[in-house]
Amino acid sequence: MEPVMHMESLLQQFKGGSVSALPTPSIVADLDALDANLAKMDNFFAGTARRLRPHFKSHKCVTLARRQMSYPSTTGITCAKLSEAEQLVAGGIKDVLIANQVIGRDKTRRIAEMNRNALVRVAVDSREGISQLSDAALELGVKIGLLVEVDIGMNRGGVKPGQPVVELAEIIRDTGGVRFDGLQSYEGHIVTLPDYEERKKRVVEDMRPLFETRALLEQKGFSVMISSGGTGTYDITGKMEGIDELQCGSYALMDTAYKTIRPEFLNARYILATVISKRGDVISTDVGLKGMGAEYGTPVAVGYPDAENMYVAEEHSVFKNMEAAIGDKIRILPPHGCTTNNFYPRMWITRNDIVADLWAIEGRGCLE
Numbered sequence: 052m053e054p055v056m057h058m059e060s061l062l063q064q065f066k067g068g069s070v071s072a073l074p075t076p077s078i079v080a081d082l083d084a085l086d087a088n089l090a091k092m093d094n095f096f097a098g099t100a101r102r103l104r105p106h107f108k109s110h111k112c113v114t115l116a117r118r119q120m121s122y123p124s125t126t127g128i129t130c131a132k133l134s135e136a137e138q139l140v141a142g143g144i145k146d147v148l149i150a151n152q153v154i155g156r157d158k159t160r161r162i163a164e165m166n167r168n169a170l171v172r173v174a175v176d177s178r179e180g181i182s183q184l185s186d187a188a189l190e191l192g193v194k195i196g197l198l199v200e201v202d203i204g205m206n207r208g209g210v211k212p213g214q215p216v217v218e219l220a221e222i223i224r225d226t227g228g229v230r231f232d233g234l235q236s237y238e239g240h241i242v243t244l245p246d247y248e249e250r251k252k253r254v255v256e257d258m259r260p261l262f263e264t265r266a267l268l269e270q271k272g273f274s275v276m277i278s279s280g281g282t283g284t285y286d287i288t289g290k291m292e293g294i295d296e297l298q299c300g301s302y303a304l305m306d307t308a309y310k311t312i313r314p315e316f317l318n319a320r321y322i323l324a325t326v327i328s329k330r331g332d333v334i335s336t337d338v339g340l341k342g343m344g345a346e347y348g349t350p351v352a353v354g355y356p357d358a359e360n361m362y363v364a365e366e367h368s369v370f371k372n373m374e375a376a377i378g379d380k381i382r383i384l385p386p387h388g389c390t391t392n393n394f395y396p397r398m399w400i401t402r403n404d405i406v407a408d409l410w411a412i413e414g415r416g417c418l419e
């Protein structure tokens with residue numbers, strides 16, 4: 052993480068000035084657009100019993116996570132890594148779910164330590180994981196809440212619905228340092244299906260075994276909560292009987308890939324880049340794969356409707372049909388927002404294109 056002093060002096064240097072004075076490449080978020088996205092999602096949950104647990108992976112910024120927590124529908128924060136959870140807890144977030152497996156005794160001990168002052172729950176899908184977490188908890192005199200991860204088709208983690216879940220729930224119940232809190236799932240294999248009706252049909256089908264598993268557990272006396280869902284499914288999964296929490300992440304800042312299926316949320320973040328080379332109407336900018344997540348989707352140059360991205364190289368993104376001059380600062384919407392934020396130590400915050408703030412991206416590079 053960047054030294055606070057450096058952040059402060061950078062902010063002092065640019066605060067109150069035009070966004071176009073910032074060095075490039077930088078990531079910039081428009082505060083009004085961001086707040087509109089947060090309010091829209093919050094509004095979806097208003098008057099329902101379901102809660103939002105926004106995913107930290109999408110922005111990795113503790114200040115933004117605290118802003119999300121200030122909405123009434125938000126119950127806590129989701130993250131993928133132990134080191135992300137540590138940043139969140141250090142930043143004052145008291146309810147965190149690591150929606151992923153954490154394996155390794157050095158790591159499970161760190162989870163137990165966090166549980167001294169906060170509620171940090173973890174997904175599990177193996178006896179080994181349960182036993183390592185339990186040992187660490189017993190050593191430190193805490194209890195760790197666990198969610199059994201159920202694989203509903205993504206094949207990334209989790210056990211199959213039904214009996215395999217019941218078996219792990221029973222092991223957790225009979226193991227000293229841990230507590231069974233419910234089920235974790237993620238419909239990642241269908242969350243971005245382009246056709247909404249098809250997406251809805253698949254989500255309904257693929258989530259059914261999850262709800263049957265919940266019923267099975269409840270028959271056996273377990274009390275169960277289910278955490279699942281993403282930006283592409285919030286209004287499908289988020290209306291299902293049996294869902295308690297949604298883990299949407301991308302809705303906050305968005306990206307070009309998600310924008311194609313979720314037009315109701317605004318692209319609140321862009322990369323400010325400089326045109327550094329020009330060959331006729333083909334231009335190259337100073338941001339490439341080392342500053343922009345482009346595993347899928349296409350970067351978009353804002354304000355150049357005819358521009359077409361030709362390719363993204365390590366340090367360049369190249370557009371054709373683009374009448375821009377060398378030295379112009381342009382705005383590029385990244386194809387994949389989550390990996391984009393992971394490249395930057397800080398995100399500039401603007402209002403009406405005037406620099407208003409600078410937020411650290413504490414979760415940058417949090418791989419452990």
Ligand SMILES: Cc1ncc(COP(=O)(O)O)c(C=O)c1O
Nearest residue numbers: 150237280281282298299300301
């Ligand atoms: C476990 C989990 N939950 C939720 C999400 C939701 O993210 P998004 O809102 O970006 O679809 C993800 C994204 O990868 C995830 O891995």
